[in-house]
Amino acid sequence: MGKVKQQGDVIDVILQQHNLIRSLFQEVASASGNERASKFKQLAQLLEVHEDAEEQVVHPMTKRIASEVADARIEEENQAKKVLAQLKSMGPDADGFGELFEKLHQAVDAHATHEEKEEFPRLRDRCDESDLRDMADKFQQVQALKGGQMRR
Numbered sequence: 001m002g003k004v005k006q007q008g009d010v011i012d013v014i015l016q017q018h019n020l021i022r023s024l025f026q027e028v029a030s031a032s033g034n035e036r037a038s039k040f041k042q043l044a045q046l047l048e049v050h051e052d053a054e055e056q057v058v059h060p061m062t063k064r065i066a067s068e069v070a071d072a073r074i075e076e077e078n079q080a081k082k083v084l085a086q087l088k089s090m091g092p093d094a095d096g097f098g099e100l101f102e103k104l105h106q107a108v109d110a111h112a113t114h115e116e117k118e119e120f121p122r123l124r125d126r127c128d129e130s131d132l133r134d135m136a137d138k139f140q141q142v143q144a145l146k147g148g149q150m151r152r
């Protein structure tokens with residue numbers, strides 16, 4: 001009998017969130033009115049806690065293995081944060097929102113793909129599976145904490 005995987009590691013957790021982020025981008029793009037506003041809010045919060053947890057838990061580990069890979073991802077995240085902040089201050093009903101939103105969509109999709117293709121294979125290759133599982137716990141703790149702060 002094969003070994004049962006008890007719990008996903010940090011990369012499994014992140015890949016699931018990347019799927020969720022990609023679907024939310026589609027949903028915002030195709031929604032309108034209040035639904036669009038509430039989906040955008042959901043997406044913005046998810047993106048914030050996602051990138052924040054990666055910056056606290058994942059990229060520091062990558063930095064020890066391949067610092068240029070970590071630095072490039074952090075730079076992409078910083079660019080995306082600026083665009084997201086702009087979109088949040090405009091609001092989804094503003095002129096030009098759709099165009100800028102599509103720009104963010106492309107950038108975040110490319111960023112997630114870079115993580116999946118350039119960063120995570122290095123972590124899988126160089127980290128112990130038990131470390132990657134511990135990082136999953138840490139990742140979720142950081143997100144729970146940040147989520148709690150946002151609800152206040």
Ligand SMILES: [Fe+2]
Nearest residue numbers: 051054077115
């Ligand atoms: Fe990221």
Ligand SMILES: [Fe+2]
Nearest residue numbers: 014054112115
């Ligand atoms: Fe990510």
